[in-house]
Amino acid sequence: xxxxxxxxxxxxxxxxxxxxxxxxxxxxxxxxxxxxxxxxxxxxxxxxxxxxxxxxxxxxxxxxxxxxxxxxxxxxxxxxxxxxxxxxxxxxxxxxxxxxxxxxxxxxxx
Amino acid sequence: xxxxxxxxxxxxxxxxxxxxxxxxxxxxxxxxxxxxxxxxxxxxxxxxxxxxxxxxxxxxxxxxxxxxxxxxxxxxxxxxxxxxxxxxxxxxxxxxxxxxxxxxxxxxxxx
Numbered sequence: 001x002x003x004x005x006x007x008x009x010x011x012x013x014x015x016x017x018x019x020x021x022x023x024x025x026x027x028x029x030x031x032x033x034x035x036x037x038x039x040x041x042x043x044x045x046x047x048x049x050x051x052x053x054x055x056x057x058x059x060x061x062x063x064x065x066x067x068x069x070x071x072x073x074x075x076x077x078x079x080x081x082x083x084x085x086x087x088x089x090x091x092x093x094x095x096x097x098x099x100x101x102x103x104x105x106x107x108x109x110x
Numbered sequence: 111x112x113x114x115x116x117x118x119x120x121x122x123x124x125x126x127x128x129x130x131x132x133x134x135x136x137x138x139x140x141x142x143x144x145x146x147x148x149x150x151x152x153x154x155x156x157x158x159x160x161x162x163x164x165x166x167x168x169x170x171x172x173x174x175x176x177x178x179x180x181x182x183x184x185x186x187x188x189x190x191x192x193x194x195x196x197x198x199x200x201x202x203x204x205x206x207x208x209x210x211x212x213x214x215x216x217x218x219x220x221x
Contacts, residue, residue, distance in 0.1 A: 004152070031207060043153075043212045045209035045211070096158055097155055100154070
């Protein structure tokens with residue numbers, strides 16, 4: 001059974017700092033997704049990672065995938081307040097399902 | 111671009127009442143999904159439809175039914191609502207292997 005663990009679940013940081021969110025999963029998968037959710041809002045796709053060693057960057061966010069370690073990271077560089085949100089990773093299972101992490105609530109203080 | 115449209119946005123039900131959540135997408139996606147989101151948890155899949163004419167159970171299907179009416183529309187029905195079904199419900203659609211697009215969510219309270 002595929003399980004997905006994110007850590008930390010809560011992160012409070014200062015603007016300008018760097019930090020990393022981790023997403024571990026328990027069985028082999030060929031696809032991993034990162035999403036962002038603002039309070040009371042829907043989910044917005046950030047990245048799709050489909051192969052070992054994949055790295056994608058958008059602004060201050062960079063995601064990477066290590067399929068051998070079953071680990072993806074979401075790195076935040078020089079955080080700004082607008083990046084405050086909850087970030088989810090989701091991992092594709094053998095059928096059409098995605099298994100979701102519990103989410104990391106990120107608060108960035110000015 | 112409408113994307114994925116869910117109705118209603120908010121609903122309060124009494125225990126035992128029934129209701130249907132509607133979802134429509136205009137992106138010509140084959141796959142559609144219904145999730146529920148509870149505080150402190152990730153999304154849990156209720157049902158999905160890989161293509162028009164097919165539906166399958168997800169992680170938490172008990173108490174729900176679905177209908178894939180056509181390629182655009184995928185509805186979720188609660189036959190006899192229970193307080194444990196108080197949640198935020200999201201509909202999503204995707205093409206296989208690509209990111210899913212989500213609707214705005216339905217906040218359901220069962221009293």
